[in-house]
Amino acid sequence: MTASGIGWYGVALAIIGGALRVSTPYLFVSLGEVLTEKSGRVNLGLEGILLMGAMTGFAVGSLSGSPWLGVLAAGGAGALLGLLHAGICNLPRVNDIAVGIALFLFGMGLAFYLGKPFIAPRAAMLPALQLGAWSNEPAVRAALEISPLFLIGIALAIALRWGLANTRWGLVLRMAGESADAARALGYSVNAIRTLATMCGGFLGGIGGAFLSLYYPGNWNEGLSSGQGLMAIALVIFARWNPLRCLWASLLFGGASALGPALQTVGVTSGYYLYSAAPYVLTLALLVYSSSTRHTLAGAPSELSISR
Amino acid sequence: MPSSSDSAVDQQPLTKLPAAPWSRQLSLASAPAYAAALESACLSIGALVVALVLFGIFVAVGGHDPLAVYGALYLGAFGTRFSIEGALTQASPIILTALCTAVPARVGLLVIGGEGALVLGGLCAVLCATASAGAPGWIGALVALLGGTCAGAAWIGAVGALKQWRGVNETISSLLLNYIAIALFNHLISGPIRDFSQTLKATSWPVPPAFGIGSIPGWSVHWGLVIGIGLCIVLFVVLRYTTLGFSMDILGGNRRAAQVAGLPIGRLLIVACLIGGGAAGLAGAIEVLAVHGAASESLIVGFGYTGILVAFLARQNPLAVIPVALLVGGISASGGLLQRRFDMPDATTQVLEGLIFICVLASSAFAGRIRWLAR
Numbered sequence: 001m002t003a004s005g006i007g008w009y010g011v012a013l014a015i016i017g018g019a020l021r022v023s024t025p026y027l028f029v030s031l032g033e034v035l036t037e038k039s040g041r042v043n044l045g046l047e048g049i050l051l052m053g054a055m056t057g058f059a060v061g062s063l064s065g066s067p068w069l070g071v072l073a074a075g076g077a078g079a080l081l082g083l084l085h086a087g088i089c090n091l092p093r094v095n096d097i098a099v100g101i102a103l104f105l106f107g108m109g110l111a112f113y114l115g116k117p118f119i120a121p122r123a124a125m126l127p128a129l130q131l132g133a134w135s136n137e138p139a140v141r142a143a144l145e146i147s148p149l150f151l152i153g154i155a156l157a158i159a160l161r162w163g164l165a166n167t168r169w170g171l172v173l174r175m176a177g178e179s180a181d182a183a184r185a186l187g188y189s190v191n192a193i194r195t196l197a198t199m200c201g202g203f204l205g206g207i208g209g210a211f212l213s214l215y216y217p218g219n220w221n222e223g224l225s226s227g228q229g230l231m232a233i234a235l236v237i238f239a240r241w242n243p244l245r246c247l248w249a250s251l252l253f254g255g256a257s258a259l260g261p262a263l264q265t266v267g268v269t270s271g272y273y274l275y276s277a278a279p280y281v282l283t284l285a286l287l288v289y290s291s292s293t294r295h296t297l298a299g300a301p302s303e304l305s306i307s308r
Numbered sequence: 309m310p311s312s313s314d315s316a317v318d319q320q321p322l323t324k325l326p327a328a329p330w331s332r333q334l335s336l337a338s339a340p341a342y343a344a345a346l347e348s349a350c351l352s353i354g355a356l357v358v359a360l361v362l363f364g365i366f367v368a369v370g371g372h373d374p375l376a377v378y379g380a381l382y383l384g385a386f387g388t389r390f391s392i393e394g395a396l397t398q399a400s401p402i403i404l405t406a407l408c409t410a411v412p413a414r415v416g417l418l419v420i421g422g423e424g425a426l427v428l429g430g431l432c433a434v435l436c437a438t439a440s441a442g443a444p445g446w447i448g449a450l451v452a453l454l455g456g457t458c459a460g461a462a463w464i465g466a467v468g469a470l471k472q473w474r475g476v477n478e479t480i481s482s483l484l485l486n487y488i489a490i491a492l493f494n495h496l497i498s499g500p501i502r503d504f505s506q507t508l509k510a511t512s513w514p515v516p517p518a519f520g521i522g523s524i525p526g527w528s529v530h531w532g533l534v535i536g537i538g539l540c541i542v543l544f545v546v547l548r549y550t551t552l553g554f555s556m557d558i559l560g561g562n563r564r565a566a567q568v569a570g571l572p573i574g575r576l577l578i579v580a581c582l583i584g585g586g587a588a589g590l591a592g593a594i595e596v597l598a599v600h601g602a603a604s605e606s607l608i609v610g611f612g613y614t615g616i617l618v619a620f621l622a623r624q625n626p627l628a629v630i631p632v633a634l635l636v637g638g639i640s641a642s643g644g645l646l647q648r649r650f651d652m653p654d655a656t657t658q659v660l661e662g663l664i665f666i667c668v669l670a671s672s673a674f675a676g677r678i679r680w681l682a683r
Contacts, residue, residue: 044479088666091673097418097479099669101616106662112655222655227487233480270499277491284484293475306477 010139011262017143018258019251020150021216025050026250027153028208029232031160032201034243036082037236038164039197040177040190040303043085044100046205047229048107049078053209055115058220061213062118067126071149071210078206079199081107086195096305104230118220126215147215149207153247156204160243173197177301205229226257226276234283240299253279347675348623352632355671356621359664366659372650380649381660384642391641396529397599399637401426403536404591405615406622406629407543408464411584412478413624414547415577416560421467421482422588423612424489425460429589430596431493432459434501434603437515448519453593460589461582463489468581472574478581490608497603512603521598532594536633539587543626556580588612614640617665636661 029046036043043049053074061070085103089096129151132144164170176183176193183190208228213220235253239245260275290297300306364374385395408422436455440448463485470476498510521531547553559566559576566573591611596603618636622628643657 044483084666088670091670093675094669094673095418098620099666101420101613102662102665102669105613105617105658106666109655109658109660109662113653113659116653116655230483230487234484237480271495273491273495273498277488280484280487280491284481284488287476287481287484288470288474291470291474291476293473306480 008266011266013139013143014262014265015255015258017139017145018262019255020143020146021254022257023250023254024147024150024153024211024215025208025228026231026235026253027150027157027247028204028211029229030235030239030246030250031153031156031243032078032204032208033232033236034201034239034241034246035160035173035204036194036198036201037241037304038177038301039173039194040180040301041086041089041096041194041198042100042233042304042306043082043103043198043201044097044230044233045081045085045103045107046100046201046232047225047227048104048111049081049202049205050107050209050212050225050229051111052081052107053078053206054213054224055111055118055209055220056206057210058213059115059118061124061210062122065124067124067214070214071126071207074206074210075203076206078202078204078209080202082199082202082205083195085202086191086198089198090191090195112222115220119222122219125218126211128215147211149211149215153250157243157247164243174301177303180303205232231279231283234280234287237297237300238283238286240297241301242299252282256282345625348625349628351671351674352621352623352628352668355667356664358671359660359667362663362667363660366663367652367656370652372652377646377650377652380645381639381642384645385635385638391638391645393528394641395634395638396527396533397637398641399633400530400533400536401591401595401611402614402618402637403533403540403629403633404587404594405612406618406633407539407587407615407626408460408584408612409616409619410622410624410626410629411543411547411587412464412468412577412580413619414553414556414560415580416563417468417471417478417577417580419464419467419478419482419581419584420616421464421485421585421612422591422615423608423610424482424486425463425585425588426592426595426612427493427607428463428489429456429460429592430600430603430607431496431512431592432456432589433593433596434512434515437519437597438501438513441516445518448516449521449597452515452519452597453590456593456596457586457590460592461586464585464588465578465582467585468578472577486612493603493608494605497605501603503602506602506604509604514602515597517601519597520601521594530594530598532591532598535590535594537630539590540626540630543583547626552576552579588615614661617661617668620665621668636664 029050033043033046056077057070057074060073061067081103085099088094088099126147126149128145129148130141130145132141135141164174172183172188173193176188176190180190183193212224217224231253235246235249239249256278257276259278260272263275264272296302364378367377368374384391386392405422405426408425409419412419433452433456437448437452440451464482467478467482467485470481471478497512501512503511503513523530524534547556555571556576558569559571559573563573592607595607600606614636618629618633622632639657639660643654646652646656647654
């Protein structure tokens, strides 16, 4: 590996590069989850949506030859699964967390079922932006090779942060999440708002999946996702329901999951699996630290079933 | 009665006042206790039928004959003695991991940490068996089973304790603990306790063969199934007929009522989690002792997540867990036959299980609407 040539400096570089590369799916699923949770519902099924998105994106990308069409189709598949989640949650007395688990199992099964014929071929990949072209060091260039989807994600995080705080749409969405009664009193349909929010969240989750299959690691197989979709819910708590903080949290989680492979390049191989658990330990520690029996988590929408 | 002032209403004797609502309450309460059970059974069966129909449409769209696929499902699950044995072997761990969701659900917690507790139970069983190497067979097996149970109980017990003392949401903490447990498991079996003579995949030290759990005489099904069924029956009786079970139901039904009644809420929460986690840990220990003989990644095949499905389909009732686990175990076991006969992907049964789960949850919207069943 190139990193071993430049020693520990290379490890830091590999972590930064890993963070830039690995964080994109985290970013998209967490933004999708923020949108859903701000409307007052939890979608624990983003893992299933992510996998369906990855499969659809890869299939459409390899059949049509256009990776961007694949990204769009992945978003569409995610939105459809989001609609399924919302449709069931709109029924009375249905637990949204349980529906999320069901959607996770269903989406995973469906993706593996429909994606079986696509395991062998390679699709047209998304292009990469060479931000490190100024450097002669190959490690630097490898680390700074980023996906355009990452930039889109950053723009989206900023746009969502602004939109939730400053637009009429954002206000209505937050109202549905803070007080369903208030939204109803103003004549809005809470179920319609939440359905729309879950579908948009599913769209973003599907794009996160397309990143996995069309950019990095850039293929389709059944071990593609390492639980990025399930992490979304933890990331959102970590980011305290703020889209901009989702960006930092995603970078942090991306960096943490790049820790193991980066240390491996300099010969530290013993605790590989333990390092891979770093994001989960981090989230749990944060939850234990910031939770309290007396008040809900700071920033949590009050209609949320996990904050009641 | 002529309309009168407020003070006149106040002086009405209490017995005359709210006659209508009280009598309705009484008639509901005196309705046979099995009405609710009958209703949930009907809902579950109805959801199952709807899921099967949807699955039939799904495979028909894929170009297969749905009736032939149903036939193969039945054949692969319960058609022959061989397939029944396969279904029972699959059901054995699922029964126990379902309890990991079903028992905490009685106190109102949605725990999804069965996978992590199972994995740690298997790991701890290996450690305990290695530590007691040289002991008589049944003592070693007992120590290993107890070790696995305790590991699982402590793991999910921590979820309950965090909920009680820190207010940490139990669903999220148990989900995170799944990943932490699997990482810990992978770390140990790929290094510190690895058996380096196994080169194909990372495998822990083998359990001494004397500690293995054998088969039920005449069947190629191990005794773990009997342990699981026995535990379900015991838990059913405990939850139904003891003060502990009654207190748990009060807490699950209405936390404030439990508080007012002076129930030890924290203790009940943690005990429910300990029982659930212990069951899942036991499942891991049994899998190691009876099936694999060592801890390897073949232990991480999603029994914990299937258990959540079973718990919901059984509507969190330990007794109903037994037939439901047999059914779901049968569906899982028939995957191979579907693959061979129709060249369908092995995820076909996963699609069916997902459909069943979704239909079961949707059916809970109809709870209480088919009361005519009780009459």
